[in-house]
Amino acid sequence: xxxxxxxxxxxxxxxxxxxxxxxxxxxxxxxxxxxxxxxxxxxxxxxxxxxxxxxxxxxxxxxxxxxxxxxxxxxxxxxxxxxxxxxxxxxxxxxxxxxxxxxxxxxxxxxxxxxxxxxxxxxxxxxxxxxxxxxxxxxxxxxxxxxxxxxxxxxxxxxxxxxxxxxxxxxxxxxxxxxxxxxxxxxxxxxxxxxxxxxxxxxxxxxxxxxxxxxxxxxxxxxxxxxxxxxxxxxxxxxxxxxxxxxxxxxxxxxxxxxxxxxxxxxxxxxxxxxxxxxxxxxxxxxxxxxxxxxxxxxxxxxxxxxxxxxxxxxxxxxxxxxxxxxxxxxxxxxxxxxxxxxxxxxxxxxxxxxxxxxxxxxxxxxxxxxxxxxxxxxxxxxxxxxxxxxxxxxxxxxxxxxxxxxxxxxxxxxxxxxxxxxxxxxxxxxxxxxxxxxxxxxxxxxxxxxxxxxxxxxxxxxxxxxxxxxxxxxxxxxxxxxx
Amino acid sequence: xxxxxxxxxxxxxxxxxxxxxxxxxxxxxxxxxxxxxxxxxxxxxxxxxxxxxxxxxxxxxxxxxxxxxxxxxxxxxxxxxxxxxxxxxxxxxxxxxxxxxxxxxxxxxxxxxxxxxxxxxxxxxxxxxxxxxxxxxxxxxxxxxxxxxxxxxxxxxxxxxxxxxxxxxxxxxxxxxxxxxxxxxxxxxxxxxxxxxxxxxxxxxxxxxxxxxxxxxxxxxxxxxxxxxxxxxxxxxxxxxxxxxxxxxxxxxxxxxxxxxxxxxxxxxxxxxxxxxxxxxxxxxxxxxxxxxxxxxxxxxxxxxxxxxxxxxxxxxxxxxxxxxxxxxxxxxxxxxxxxxxxxxxxxxxxxxxxxxxxxxxxxxxxxxxxxxxxxxxxxxxxxxxxxxxxxxxxxxxxxxxxxxxxxxxxxxxxxxxxxxxxxxxxxxxxxxxxxxxxxx
Numbered sequence: 001x002x003x004x005x006x007x008x009x010x011x012x013x014x015x016x017x018x019x020x021x022x023x024x025x026x027x028x029x030x031x032x033x034x035x036x037x038x039x040x041x042x043x044x045x046x047x048x049x050x051x052x053x054x055x056x057x058x059x060x061x062x063x064x065x066x067x068x069x070x071x072x073x074x075x076x077x078x079x080x081x082x083x084x085x086x087x088x089x090x091x092x093x094x095x096x097x098x099x100x101x102x103x104x105x106x107x108x109x110x111x112x113x114x115x116x117x118x119x120x121x122x123x124x125x126x127x128x129x130x131x132x133x134x135x136x137x138x139x140x141x142x143x144x145x146x147x148x149x150x151x152x153x154x155x156x157x158x159x160x161x162x163x164x165x166x167x168x169x170x171x172x173x174x175x176x177x178x179x180x181x182x183x184x185x186x187x188x189x190x191x192x193x194x195x196x197x198x199x200x201x202x203x204x205x206x207x208x209x210x211x212x213x214x215x216x217x218x219x220x221x222x223x224x225x226x227x228x229x230x231x232x233x234x235x236x237x238x239x240x241x242x243x244x245x246x247x248x249x250x251x252x253x254x255x256x257x258x259x260x261x262x263x264x265x266x267x268x269x270x271x272x273x274x275x276x277x278x279x280x281x282x283x284x285x286x287x288x289x290x291x292x293x294x295x296x297x298x299x300x301x302x303x304x305x306x307x308x309x310x311x312x313x314x315x316x317x318x319x320x321x322x323x324x325x326x327x328x329x330x331x332x333x334x335x336x337x338x339x340x341x342x343x344x345x346x347x348x349x350x351x352x353x354x355x356x357x358x359x360x361x362x363x364x365x366x367x368x369x370x371x372x373x374x375x376x377x378x379x380x381x382x383x384x385x386x387x388x389x390x391x392x393x394x395x396x397x398x399x400x401x402x403x404x405x406x407x408x409x410x411x412x413x414x415x416x417x418x419x420x421x422x423x424x425x426x427x428x429x430x431x432x433x434x435x436x437x438x439x440x441x442x443x444x445x446x447x448x449x450x451x452x453x454x455x456x457x458x459x460x461x462x463x464x465x466x467x468x469x470x471x472x473x474x475x476x477x478x479x480x481x482x483x484x
Numbered sequence: 485x486x487x488x489x490x491x492x493x494x495x496x497x498x499x500x501x502x503x504x505x506x507x508x509x510x511x512x513x514x515x516x517x518x519x520x521x522x523x524x525x526x527x528x529x530x531x532x533x534x535x536x537x538x539x540x541x542x543x544x545x546x547x548x549x550x551x552x553x554x555x556x557x558x559x560x561x562x563x564x565x566x567x568x569x570x571x572x573x574x575x576x577x578x579x580x581x582x583x584x585x586x587x588x589x590x591x592x593x594x595x596x597x598x599x600x601x602x603x604x605x606x607x608x609x610x611x612x613x614x615x616x617x618x619x620x621x622x623x624x625x626x627x628x629x630x631x632x633x634x635x636x637x638x639x640x641x642x643x644x645x646x647x648x649x650x651x652x653x654x655x656x657x658x659x660x661x662x663x664x665x666x667x668x669x670x671x672x673x674x675x676x677x678x679x680x681x682x683x684x685x686x687x688x689x690x691x692x693x694x695x696x697x698x699x700x701x702x703x704x705x706x707x708x709x710x711x712x713x714x715x716x717x718x719x720x721x722x723x724x725x726x727x728x729x730x731x732x733x734x735x736x737x738x739x740x741x742x743x744x745x746x747x748x749x750x751x752x753x754x755x756x757x758x759x760x761x762x763x764x765x766x767x768x769x770x771x772x773x774x775x776x777x778x779x780x781x782x783x784x785x786x787x788x789x790x791x792x793x794x795x796x797x798x799x800x801x802x803x804x805x806x807x808x809x810x811x812x813x814x815x816x817x818x819x820x821x822x823x824x825x826x827x828x829x830x831x832x833x834x835x836x837x838x839x840x841x842x843x844x845x846x847x848x849x850x851x852x853x854x855x856x857x858x859x860x861x862x863x864x865x866x867x868x869x870x871x872x873x874x875x876x877x878x879x880x881x882x883x884x885x886x887x888x889x890x891x892x893x894x895x896x897x898x899x900x901x902x903x904x905x906x907x908x909x910x911x912x913x914x915x916x917x918x919x920x921x922x923x924x925x
Binding site: 159160176177178180 | 486509516528914
């Protein structure tokens with residue numbers, strides 16, 4: 001294990017992150033606002049810290065490989081570091097004075113959760129708001145993927161790093177070189193983003209709003225610059241566009257890459273994509289049918305609100321156009337289940353991921369089949385390929401650990417706060433799944449600002465755990481990891 | 485370049501690692517664990533599946549491939565993969581074929597622009613050159629036989645020990661290009677002094693071996709008898725070559741079927757069945773008075789143990805075959821005279837067939853701790869016409885020899901690279917890129 005070298009890489013990444021903070025610093029110049037210095041100072045602190053860290057940990061001999069154990073440290077610390085330094089603009093500007101609040105907001109940004117402790121975002125200057133949404137766009141496809149694309153030294157061992165950061169059970173390469181793969185993924189990501197900005201402009205959203213909403217839509221983040229989220233525009237066209245792009249953001253980017261090269265077959269053959277598509281379809285229909293008879297007067301209106309809000313939850317984005325906390329219990333429970341299922345592997349979305357759910361369902365079926373035909377050999381197949389025993393057990397393990405962490409965290413939250421059970425449970429589920437809003441007091445009408453610092457820290461940790469898919473972070477807390 | 489490698493075994497993985505720094509590599513491997521390990525450790529694309537499956541080859545984008553290296557352990561997979569590659573027009577195809585029978589028809593294979601590498605032939609050549617000059621620790625044949633690289637060991641009683649290299653006098657047709665001390669390779673200067681247990685690498689024409697022998701004060705005895713363990717393809721191949729050269733050869737194998745087959749195929753060779761890690765069998769085969777013992781089975785540990793046993797029983801010299809790269813420094817340190825790597829030999833042969841961008845990586849030295857490169861001086865070469873002393877030549881590399889027509893030049897500061905010269909460079913891995921910048925196209 002070479003912790004010094006891991007810190008060297010972290011320094012490198014932070015140095016770059018500081019430079020990115022200069023991007024929002026152009027807005028105070030355009031709009032004549034007072035957040036220029038706070039952004040510049042944050043950038044200097046971040047880059048300066050990164051630069052010094054990089055200098056003092058510079059290895060005496062060039063190292064070409066990152067060891068396996070170092071990978072976990074690099075992945076966890078780069079996300080923790082980015083979140084901590086990403087909170088600086090909020091603190092220095094004074095938008096959030098409590099460090100726990102600022103950290104929560106920043107983690108929620110980078111992990112594309114979108115849960116907020118801000119009660120009024122509309123009073124914030126353009127630069128700070130831009131940074132808040134920009135963190136989601138950066139975190140969406142991944143800080144490390146960005147690092148791999150621009151830092152050649154991450155090439156060897158980069159595959160493992162990317163696997164640690166990427167969502168889903170296995171990471172996939174699309175070109176022989178990891179740096180090339182990372183660049184291609186960023187290419188797809190950027191092109192989709194540009195298309196979305198143009199679509200939103202076309203639908204009548206102002207340019208600044210379009211860019212910020214693009215950041216948080218395609219990354220399935222969910223930060224908005226309006227207190228009423230996308231609902232503030234009262235525009236069904238915008239809602240449809242955003243729904244489509246949330247869905248795209250929650251799709252496997254490797255499949256999108258192949259689609260962009262004209263390979264439709266891979267997408268249509270993907271068991272996960274098919275499952276995800278029909279899951280959304282059924283959920284939207286069920287909620288439409290139920291809310292139509294109880295809340296909304298017409299079928300079309302019910303369809304409009306249920307499709308947007310159900311898919312906002314299932315893609316783990318977290319926008320809202322309606323207060324779904326007022327929906328009937330069946331619909332609310334369905335949303336809670338979708339918070340656990342989450343998006344597809346290899347997407348910008350969070351939670352357990354549909355591929356794991358698909359495999360677990362098939363595993364259950366296999367068990368039943370085995371009872372009837374004890375001697376039959378029935379492999380679990382996904383996309384016509386058998387799933388290896390290791391992947392099967394890692395998926396089962398992940399699922400169990402996910403539930404376990406969720407149970408422990410919700411107990412901790414309930415021990416600390418005197419909240420209704422549904423609020424506490426949904427707060428944990430929504431942060432761990434990187435969704436955003438929960439139900440009850442943390443629902444679309446409320447936010448997370450009333451919680452205690454302790455709870456905010458717990459929820460921040462849950463967001464990081466969820467984004468890095470548990471094992472990457474938890475492995476650092478095992479004695480085996482540190483044993484020589 | 486886009487290079488497809490079939491098989492991530494010892495040879496395939498080694499090639500993938502060495503080529504991945506500069507080229508895009510796609511490896512097709514059918515074993516799930518092997519594939520997973522390669523995926524984790526190298527920056528290459530690994531596809532799990534059969535190398536002769538057109539769907540897999542398509543996925544590896546064979547239509548875009550510049551080179552196909554079919555080096556899996558299975559002849560038929562390799563041949564099918566290469567046939568498919570030839571049909572889609574891959575410009576360069578190299579196939580590893582174990583079965584000698586395919587080599588009976590070299591014209592047919594040549595016609596389809598396919599290069600065949602055969603481990604048996606390569607190892608037999610290695611063994612022959614080791615046996616004909618046991619003094620050299622390793623011999624690489626370069627530039628189509630015009631140049632050889634010798635690895636020699638400095639002993640306590642070597643006459644040139646503790647003398648400055650500059651004092652050895654100007655050499656005519658050879659040069660010491662590197663010294664390996666405690667497993668670390670460096671490029672010597674005139675001030676460098678040889679020490680006990682150093683290995684030196686000498687580059688020169690094949691005839692210099694006699695001159696080197698004189699310098700090192702070595703008197704070699706002729707090898708008259710040899711005992712070989714292992715009746716596999718490599719063992720029987722080597723037995724045949726050696727016995728054809730007039731050496732008395734005995735073969736040992738623990739597998740009765742293999743022993744029987746070898747006995748039927750080889751007329752002049754006496755075959756024993758029995759375990760070569762058992763001293764009774766070795767004694768029966770006459771190891772006590774043998775000039776050479778060769779352990780050529782596929783089992784590294786068994787090879788080493790039997791060689792040590794043979795040595796303790798009285799065999800004069802021993803050589804073993806090994807495949808695991810980690811063993812390189814170990815085997816010779818514990819008393820086996822020479823270790824031969826099938827993988828390295830095959831990889832070197834394949835690299836020398838890959839003339840990439842005017843550069844030929846003609847040999848990897850010591851498991852890739854150093855490389856020998858060959859460049860042609862063309863109109864585009866930057867240093868063409870500039871005396872060497874005015875060139876900022878990278879540290880960690882040395883021009884060993886220049887070939888001008890049939891003339892051999894040992895370049896000094898006054899050497900001027902001239903059009904159509906061929907220069908042979910010895911370089912440490914970190915200097916390879918810089919050398920290519922100076923001498924490449």
